[in-house]
Amino acid sequence: MDSRYKLFKSKIGNSRKVNNLNHNIMEERKDFLKEERQQEWRSELRKSIKAKERTDIPRVKMLEQDPFERAKNSAEVNQGLTEDMAFKEARRCLDCADPTCISGCPVGINIPKFIKRIESGDILEAAKVLKETNALPAVCGRVCPQEVQCEINCFYVQKLKKDPVAIGFLERFAADYERNSGKMSVPEVLERNGVKVGIIGSGPSGLAVAGDMIKWGYDVTVFEALHEIGGVLKYGIPEFRLPNEVVDVEIDNLRKMGVKFEINFIVGKTATVDDLKADGFEVFFVGSGAGLPNFMNIPGENYTGIFSSNEYLTRVNLMNAADEEYDTPVFSGKKVAVIGGGNTAMDSVRTSKRLGADNSMIIYRRSIEEMPARVEEVHHAQEEGIEFMNLNSPLEYFADDKGRVRSMKLQKMRLGEPDSSGRRRPIPIEGSEYMVDVDTVIVAIGVSPNPLIPSSMPELKMSDWGTIIVNKETMESSIPGVFAGGDIVRGGATVILAMGDGRKAAAGMHEYLKKNVLKK
Amino acid sequence: MADLTTKYLGLTLRNPIIVGSSGLTDSIDNILELERAGAGAVVLKSLFEEQILIETEANLRKAYENDMIYSAKSESLDYIDLHIKEETLGHYIKLIGEVKSKAVIPVIASINCVSSVEWTSFARRVENAGADALELNIALFPSDMSADNEKTENIYFDIVSKILKQVTIPVALKIGPYFTNLAGMINRLSKTGINGLVLFNRFYSPDFDINTLTEKSANTLSNSAEATNILRWIAIMSGKVNCDLCATTGIHDGQGVIKQILAGATTVQVVSTLYKNGIGILNEIADELNKWMDDKGYNNIQQFRGMMSQGESTNPSAYERIQFMKYFSEIR
Numbered sequence: 001m002d003s004r005y006k007l008f009k010s011k012i013g014n015s016r017k018v019n020n021l022n023h024n025i026m027e028e029r030k031d032f033l034k035e036e037r038q039q040e041w042r043s044e045l046r047k048s049i050k051a052k053e054r055t056d057i058p059r060v061k062m063l064e065q066d067p068f069e070r071a072k073n074s075a076e077v078n079q080g081l082t083e084d085m086a087f088k089e090a091r092r093c094l095d096c097a098d099p100t101c102i103s104g105c106p107v108g109i110n111i112p113k114f115i116k117r118i119e120s121g122d123i124l125e126a127a128k129v130l131k132e133t134n135a136l137p138a139v140c141g142r143v144c145p146q147e148v149q150c151e152i153n154c155f156y157v158q159k160l161k162k163d164p165v166a167i168g169f170l171e172r173f174a175a176d177y178e179r180n181s182g183k184m185s186v187p188e189v190l191e192r193n194g195v196k197v198g199i200i201g202s203g204p205s206g207l208a209v210a211g212d213m214i215k216w217g218y219d220v221t222v223f224e225a226l227h228e229i230g231g232v233l234k235y236g237i238p239e240f241r242l243p244n245e246v247v248d249v250e251i252d253n254l255r256k257m258g259v260k261f262e263i264n265f266i267v268g269k270t271a272t273v274d275d276l277k278a279d280g281f282e283v284f285f286v287g288s289g290a291g292l293p294n295f296m297n298i299p300g301e302n303y304t305g306i307f308s309s310n311e312y313l314t315r316v317n318l319m320n321a322a323d324e325e326y327d328t329p330v331f332s333g334k335k336v337a338v339i340g341g342g343n344t345a346m347d348s349v350r351t352s353k354r355l356g357a358d359n360s361m362i363i364y365r366r367s368i369e370e371m372p373a374r375v376e377e378v379h380h381a382q383e384e385g386i387e388f389m390n391l392n393s394p395l396e397y398f399a400d401d402k403g404r405v406r407s408m409k410l411q412k413m414r415l416g417e418p419d420s421s422g423r424r425r426p427i428p429i430e431g432s433e434y435m436v437d438v439d440t441v442i443v444a445i446g447v448s449p450n451p452l453i454p455s456s457m458p459e460l461k462m463s464d465w466g467t468i469i470v471n472k473e474t475m476e477s478s479i480p481g482v483f484a485g486g487d488i489v490r491g492g493a494t495v496i497l498a499m500g501d502g503r504k505a506a507a508g509m510h511e512y513l514k515k516n517v518l519k520k
Numbered sequence: 521m522a523d524l525t526t527k528y529l530g531l532t533l534r535n536p537i538i539v540g541s542s543g544l545t546d547s548i549d550n551i552l553e554l555e556r557a558g559a560g561a562v563v564l565k566s567l568f569e570e571q572i573l574i575e576t577e578a579n580l581r582k583a584y585e586n587d588m589i590y591s592a593k594s595e596s597l598d599y600i601d602l603h604i605k606e607e608t609l610g611h612y613i614k615l616i617g618e619v620k621s622k623a624v625i626p627v628i629a630s631i632n633c634v635s636s637v638e639w640t641s642f643a644r645r646v647e648n649a650g651a652d653a654l655e656l657n658i659a660l661f662p663s664d665m666s667a668d669n670e671k672t673e674n675i676y677f678d679i680v681s682k683i684l685k686q687v688t689i690p691v692a693l694k695i696g697p698y699f700t701n702l703a704g705m706i707n708r709l710s711k712t713g714i715n716g717l718v719l720f721n722r723f724y725s726p727d728f729d730i731n732t733l734t735e736k737s738a739n740t741l742s743n744s745a746e747a748t749n750i751l752r753w754i755a756i757m758s759g760k761v762n763c764d765l766c767a768t769t770g771i772h773d774g775q776g777v778i779k780q781i782l783a784g785a786t787t788v789q790v791v792s793t794l795y796k797n798g799i800g801i802l803n804e805i806a807d808e809l810n811k812w813m814d815d816k817g818y819n820n821i822q823q824f825r826g827m828m829s830q831g832e833s834t835n836p837s838a839y840e841r842i843q844f845m846k847y848f849s850e851i852r
Contacts, residue, residue, distance in 0.1 A: 294596065297606055299641050342595030372598045396641070419580055419601070446596030446603065465583075492594030 033099065033110060042116055046095050055156070059163040060089040067383035071353050074239045077380055078142070078172075083123075086173040090119035093165045096155050101167060104153035106500025107134045107208065111150060115170055127178035128185050130171060135211025136204065136250045136499065138179060139233055141172025142242050144496040145374050179249050186256045190217035195517055197509065198223065198281040200267045200453060203231025204495045205486030206287035207251070208502025209509070210259045216510055220258070221281075223265040228318055231289055232487075233495065235314040238347050240354065241377075244317075268456035273482070282517050283481045283509050286468060287502065290447040290487035296339070300397030301443070305331060305405040309344045309444035316351055333440025334358045337408060339394060340444035341371035346381050348442045353384055357440075360386050365393040365413050365426040391415070393426065395433060397441065407437050449488045457482070465491050474508030475501060481516070483509050522813035523820040524806065526560065528764055528787045529653045529690035529715040531626045533560035535806050536821060537777060540768055540789035541566045541630040541655065544799070548618045555625050558802040562625065563655050563789065566632040567612050567642075575608065576601040609642055613649045620650035628692070632657040633679060640682040646689075653690040656683060659721055662698050673705065680712045692716035692766065696723060697749065703756060710761035718766040718789065719753050722746070741792035746770030751783050756839050758784020758829035772796070774808020784826035 036042070063079035064070075070077050081089065093115040101111045110129055117126035130137035146168035151157065154164035178184055197213050199206045202224040214220045228234045230247045255261070267273065273284060293308030295301055307330075315330045336352040338345050341364035353360045362381070364371060367390050371378060382388065395409045412432035415424035449466045461469045461478035468477050468484040475483045485501025487493055493501075524535035538561045539545055539554050546565035554562055580600055596603065612629075619627050629651035631643065646654055658676055676695070683691060691713075697720045699705040710717055727738030747770030754767050767780035768789035780788050793801050818824050826832060830839040 290596070294599065294603055294606075296602060297609075297645075299644065340595055340599070342598060344595055372595060419577060425601075444595060445599040446594065448596070448603075464579075490594075492596035494594075 029108065033102070033113075036110065036113055037095065037097070037099075041120065042095060042113075045116055045120055049091060051094055054092055054094055055160060055162070057088060057092045059092070060085050060166050060169060062166075062169055064380075067380075067385070070240065071350075071384040074354055076243055077240050080176055081169055081173045083177075086118055086123075086170060087121070089166050089170060090115045092156075093119070094155055100153040100155065100158060101150045101165075104150040106149070106496050107140075107503050109133050109137075109150075109171070111167055114174060115165065115167070118170060118174060123174055123177045124181065124183060124185065126174040128187075130174060131185065131187050131253075133503070134499070135208050135254060136233075136247075136495075137171055138175035138246045138250055139204070139242060140496055140499070141168055141170075141175050142246070143233075143237060143494075144168055144171075145494055147375060149496065176246075179246070184249070184253060186253060187211075187215060189215050189257050192219060192258070193217040193518065194219060195283075195513055196221065196279075196281045197513075198267075198273075198276050198284045199287065200284060201225075201231055201287035201289055201486070201488075202229045202251075202261065203287055203289050203486060203498065204233060205498035205502035205505070206231065206285060207254060208499040209285045209287065209483075209485070209506045210254055211257075212503055212506035213509065214254065214257045214259050216506075218513070219260075221260045221262060223262045223267050223270075225264070225266045225288075226318070227263050229261050229263065231287075235318045236310070236344065236347070238313065238317055238351050240350065241347065266452070268452045272456055283513055284483065285502070285505055285509065286453050286477070286482065286484040286488055287486045287498070288450045288453045288488050290492055291450040292448040293443070294446045294448055295443055296394065296445060298394060298396055300399065300405070300408075303397055303399040303405040304403050305333065305439060306397060306441040306443065309338070309340070309348045309442050310447065312348055312442045313344070313351065316355070330355070331440060332356050333438070335438045336360045336440040336442065337363050337394075337436070337438045338442045338444055339363050340446075341366065341373055341390075342444060342446075343373045343377055345442075345444035346373045346377040348444050349386050350381055350384060352440065352442070353386065361436075361438075362386060362388050362390075363392050363394060363410065364388070364390050366423065367391060367415060370423050391426070393428070394441075398435075405438060405441055407435050408441065409433050410436055446492055447487070449491060453488070467491050471508075473504070474511065475505035476508055476512065481512060483512075522810050522818055524560075524809065524813075526787060526821055528561070528766065529628075529692055531561070531652055531690065533626060533787065535560040535809070536781065536785075536787040537802060537805055537809075538563060538628070538766070538787050538789045539794065539802070540791040541657070542791040542795075544791065544794055546615070548615065548622060551619050551623055551627075554799055554802070555623050557799040558806050559625060560787070561628060561652075562619075562623075563628040563630050564612070564615065564619070564651075566630040566657050567609065568632040569634055570632075572605050572608050576604045579604050609645070613645055616646065616649040616651050626652040628653045628655050630655040630657055630694075632659060634658070634660060634675075640686050643683045644686045647687045651689060653692060653715070654683070654687060655692045655694055655718060656680065657694045657721060659696060659723065661696075661723065669700065673699070676705075676709060677712060680709070680714060684713050690715035692718055692764075694718035694721050694768070696721040697753070702753065703760075706753075706757050707761060710757075710763045714763055716764035716766055716786070717757075717761065718768055719750055719757075720769060722769045741795055742770045742772075743792075744770050744772045744776060747772075747776055747780070751779055752839055754780055754785045755783035755829045755833070758826045759831040773801075774805045774812065777805055777809055778812055779828075781821060781825050782828040784829040786825070 065077050095112045095116055099112045114126040114129035117129055150167045151164035156162040157164045195218050197218045197220045199209050199222040202222045206222055210220050210222055229251050233247045234244055293310045332355040334357055336357040338349040349360045349362050391413045392410045393413055395411050397405050398407045400406045412429045413426040414429055416427040419425045454460050454462055459479055463469050468489050470477050470484050470489055475485050477484050483505040485505045486498035526533045526536040539559045541563040544550050545562045551562050616629055629646045693714050722742055725738040728735050750767050750769050754765055764786040766787045767785040771788045771790055772793035777788050830836045
């Protein structure tokens, strides 16, 4: 088992606690899952192969583009599973009586059911199962950290100490299969009830709310500040990890279900929540994300050529900045340093390689074991020739006479005693400073919540972290009828946690509307 | 009325009475009140390196306990110590800006550091925010039995040297009295390029309750008897150092201020007396100084500063006497 699994165990325990808050829903769901498992087709399928035979099958390996080739193009690195590979992997799933994997999924996908649908050869049906609870299965199959969510809770890991069933790979397979088949199913929706629901932000949490609310018959409008729908899925995650086309197809599906999208619409500027209320919106979900980049505030950080990862990735992913002929091309550095050790850092450094850097470096103050990035992303980056300069931290940047960054002073670090997170604290080594030449620096050390919406709603209760305080069970804020989730509540989270918030908020909004609007 | 104007660290103060770094100097409202009450300058509440570390740890724990704040995969959480520190420093920088925009008296920022690693770049931000000067509070308690004497002393020089490279505003250094050769150390430090030395830091005093067997702090506020050791060292070092001397600890009234100036102090810092007597005491101290100068016929402070220093004394050995042989031998 990867050592990082253990490291994040405490957090996983916490997310379970959150799930427990929806106790009643979970109990009902448990009974439902039990009934489903007892259906004849699943019982037959279970009996068709002995458990020992299933557990003897080794975990499938994802097909990938050749590292040398892919570092020069923006096509997707992971190529997906073939049908044969997917069938074989689906046979590994034991269809457990107590499907612990589901407890690790923030949106509660019926994991054994969709995998058994794949095993039985009914892949379109598998995709339908995914869409029962997940508005963006092709996205989640690509970017969720399954290794610390559903897969770590798999029976194989928990009891057999073996590699888990490749749930993420199978999710992606089913969603891609459906998309490529041209037979995309559109989930059923209830008859429109005319109640207007406003969703602020079209990122993963907002889209998850939209997916559930539209199914329940509401008149759903998503307001997006940018010119593209998808939020962080579009501007933050590069094409080689999550093609925009995949996101667009899933958004299109929401459109087919009846969700309306308003782009270039900044709630708080274009119109306030009060304006929208006057337009008949009864309830709101704030999923405006955490778009404010953090910097280290060290000398020279304002020199030209030093970007936040937000700016760098948004310009490349959303504004064609990789194209020199375009209006606002991004400078394509040859010596690129990316500060940070998370997924955004990996996305940035790998993007820089694809834009032609000779040397793309990760500068991270802890060791590689402490990096918060997914194991897979670190592995891919290493394969692509990214240089990992662990236990280093920048102290200062230096520029040429035009103010363009040309070098940085790094300081070596050592690991001290563990802090409250259980991770060893990085301690600077005095006198270890040295210079490294760079022409581009990308700072990827996290983001803060976007203050625009909260500042336009002064009565909204905020935490010390600048996040919106919500009721954990309903996701309702201090203002009745205003719900929130995702990064504006969490400060920084994964796509799937944001979607989990969205689903929980949708349930809370539904209850609120039943009590306050539909009853009248 | 005598002229109380004083030059300290190259800054012009309306009088030599500075309110030292404390809880009284941590907000714009307090500082404006101190200005109205007659303070010559203020030293902002220290930013403690150690305190920021503790705060970071507490916030980190809070973030991990609150499952709604951050996820384990979040880069923000990964760098949360940096963000918390940045927020704390950001508040401090904001305070300097606010005070500078509203107060007329000089504002001296204060940094309490134990190493040279973290603070040097922050000093530049303090300068950019508009602070008139910087007081470095270096507090290394000599309790490490394995510590090398020379290395320990070098930490002071190392910090000072790095800070001086970062800023152009005047820098004062506040130290404690625990050195093997205090006079030599003060003299060497005064030649580093700093503009002032603040003598001495008053350390937290641990104590415990014999009934509950729990630790507590003792003597949170100073008393005027504590000023005598300061008086001795100001008197000894006056005229022998390359920078201003500021006296602090145990100075509670006008008489205390007059004594330190007579010994050679350029300025004094007061805190405990403000907690004990209210900030109105600032005016009383200035009045007492004024009255004494009038009575003695002094028009300005220069006329009597250092008059009772060791160098000017007719009995210089009195300042170096450490035993009370005669005094006690007479007690029957």
